[in-house]
Amino acid sequence: MTTQGNNLDRWYNHYADRTAGLSASEVRALFAVASRPEVVSLAGGMPFVSALPRELVSGAMDRVMRDDGPRALQYGSGQGVPALREHILEVMALEGIRGSVDDVVVTTGSQHALELITKLFINPGDVVLAEGPSYVTALTVFKSFQAQVEHVAMDEHGLVPQALREHIVRLKADGKTIKFLYTVPTFSNPAGVTLTWERRLEILEIARSNDILVLEDNPYGLLYFDGPAPHAMRSVEEDGVVYLGTFSKTLAPGFRLGWALAPHAIREKLILANEAAVLSPSSFTQLIVSEYLSSSDWQGQIGVFRGIYRERRNAMLAALTDYLPDLRWTIPNGGFYVWVTLPPHVDAKSMLPRAVKELVAYTPGTAFYADGNGRNNMRLSFCYPTPEFIREGIRRLSTVINGELELLNTFSQTGPLDTTHIHQGTSSPAATLG
Numbered sequence: 509m510t511t512q513g514n515n516l517d518r519w520y521n522h523y524a525d526r527t528a529g530l531s532a533s534e535v536r537a538l539f540a541v542a543s544r545p546e547v548v549s550l551a552g553g554m555p556f557v558s559a560l561p562r563e564l565v566s567g568a569m570d571r572v573m574r575d576d577g578p579r580a581l582q583y584g585s586g587q588g589v590p591a592l593r594e595h596i597l598e599v600m601a602l603e604g605i606r607g608s609v610d611d612v613v614v615t616t617g618s619q620h621a622l623e624l625i626t627k628l629f630i631n632p633g634d635v636v637l638a639e640g641p642s643y644v645t646a647l648t649v650f651k652s653f654q655a656q657v658e659h660v661a662m663d664e665h666g667l668v669p670q671a672l673r674e675h676i677v678r679l680k681a682d683g684k685t686i687k688f689l690y691t692v693p694t695f696s697n698p699a700g701v702t703l704t705w706e707r708r709l710e711i712l713e714i715a716r717s718n719d720i721l722v723l724e725d726n727p728y729g730l731l732y733f734d735g736p737a738p739h740a741m742r743s744v745e746e747d748g749v750v751y752l753g754t755f756s757k758t759l760a761p762g763f764r765l766g767w768a769l770a771p772h773a774i775r776e777k778l779i780l781a782n783e784a785a786v787l788s789p790s791s792f793t794q795l796i797v798s799e800y801l802s803s804s805d806w807q808g809q810i811g812v813f814r815g816i817y818r819e820r821r822n823a824m825l826a827a828l829t830d831y832l833p834d835l836r837w838t839i840p841n842g843g844f845y846v847w848v849t850l851p852p853h854v855d856a857k858s859m860l861p862r863a864v865k866e867l868v869a870y871t872p873g874t875a876f877y878a879d880g881n882g883r884n885n886m887r888l889s890f891c892y893p894t895p896e897f898i899r900e901g902i903r904r905l906s907t908v909i910n911g912e913l914e915l916l917n918t919f920s921q922t923g924p925l926d927t928t929h930i931h932q933g934t935s936s937p938a939a940t941l942g
């Protein structure tokens with residue numbers, strides 16, 4: 509007789525070992541609560557799609573249906589529509605990337621490319637090097653393929669090359685197989701920091717000399733505020749980098765269109781994996797987005813998004829300075845996120861229910877680490893709420909944090925907490941992350 513499951517799930521004992529890696533993230537649990545209208549959510553990373561004129565999309569859709577309807581409604585190729593792949597080259601050229609249309613593979617969002625690459629490379633126990641902190645749903649993918657995620661330290665200039673070097677030496681001495689380095693070098697999620705040009709070159713050199721593939725994930729690169737970011741890592745290294753892009757942040761995530769630009773041999777396997785997973789990415793959305801890119805001022809539209817997010821970033825930084833001047837936070841030059849460091853004794857995760865009671869939500873830092881780090885950190889998103897709501901959200905948050913500090917001070921066995929080491933919103937080297 510086979511072993512029984514449990515009361516909640518009859519099939520509990522039947523799952524593959526890798527399913528254990530699929531635990532619900534903090535973000536997921538939060539969405540349900542934080543989506544209530546009275547809560548100011550600084551938690552999710554939803555793009556502000558209302559800023560995209562809908563007639564631009566409906567116009568493109570009408571033209572596709574009129575001129576190319578049967579193709580839009582049919583299966584397509586596993587690699588994606590050639591005309592869209594041509595446009596993708598134009599998009600990537602803005603960040604210094606030159607590639608061949610043959611090496612672009614369209615995927616169902618860059619999330620799917622992340623999963624396919626992980627599936628192609630990771631055996632259980634293989635090491636994935638990842639920034640600490642890292643994009644939460646990338647960590648879910650790595651864990652679901654039973655990778656051992658090893659975080660590498662970052663500071664306000666991004667990944668620290670020396671930390672990477674030392675970590676690789678340690679892992680190799682332990683006999684570990686390192687498969688790739690996952691990085692969001694530009695306006696990172698969740699830290700909001702950008703890897704400098706010098707460090708990009710240094711990290712590529714470290715990866716090259718250690719035979720480690722770089723997985724460069726770049727959803728936010730074109731959403732800069734004070735000036736463009738350094739060119740993509742893929743702009744200098746072709747063979748050692750798989751580059752991931754997406755239309756989710758510069759157009760709309762509802763299309764579910766992303767892509768990978770990969771060295772030829774990997775590209776071949778990626779297409780086969782894409783076919784195995786979805787047969788072909790959606791012809792319908794690919795043709796609409798391709799038509800949109802042909803017929804509209806898409807770069808102007810990205811400029812509109814930049815202006816909106818810049819204003820919201822400014823609102824968040826000003827509110828933090830006004831309401832929580834004793835904390836530390838990163839100063840993003842683009843993207844969606846600010847990473848906040850709380851005093852060492854504050855646990856952002858256990859404080860969250862109190863925050864939601866005060867009608868403000870954030871994402872606790874532990875969501876972005878595979879190893880339990882980030883307890884006294886939180887990610888704040890400024891992409892979705894208006895500047896007024898952002899300010900009100902930070903005001904509510906300050907009530908929660910100050911209440912928490914008061915509580916900790918009252919009940920601390922060791923007397924009042926020492927907060928003298930905390931400096932305001934600094935970008936000095938002391939502001940290391942995590």
Ligand SMILES: Cc1ncc(COP(=O)(O)O)c(C=O)c1O
Nearest residue numbers: 617618619643692697754756766
């Ligand atoms: C760093 C990063 N990578 C990948 C994704 C996935 O984006 P999509 O699948 O919508 O292209 C996101 C979404 O928030 C992200 O922040």
